[in-house]
Amino acid sequence: MCSDSEKNMSAFADQNHAPNLTCVRLEYKAKVYHLYTYRLKIINILCEKMHNY
Known part of the structure; x- marks a missing residue:
């Protein structure tokens, strides 16, 4: 199970590296x-x- 800090880091990484649909x-x-x-x-x-x- 992920800790809160790990979840925040993964969400941050996804936000910065995944292309925006627009x-x-x-x-x-x-x-x-x-x-x-x-x-x-x-x-x-x-x-x-x-x-x-």
């Missing part, structure tokens, strides 16, 4: 947005090449 969601949205804009850039480049061909 941060995880924002990071995921940023990655999705990055992939979306990257794909749009590739599509635009391909369309320009087709029109110039």
Whole structure:
């Protein structure tokens, strides 16, 4: 069984090292947005090449 000080230390460690769910969601949205804009850039480049061909 854990003492109170051990429980407090483990809760403190979890709080500092575990990612915040909001941060995880924002990071995921940023990655999705990055992939979306990257794909749009590739599509635009391909369309320009087709029109110039």
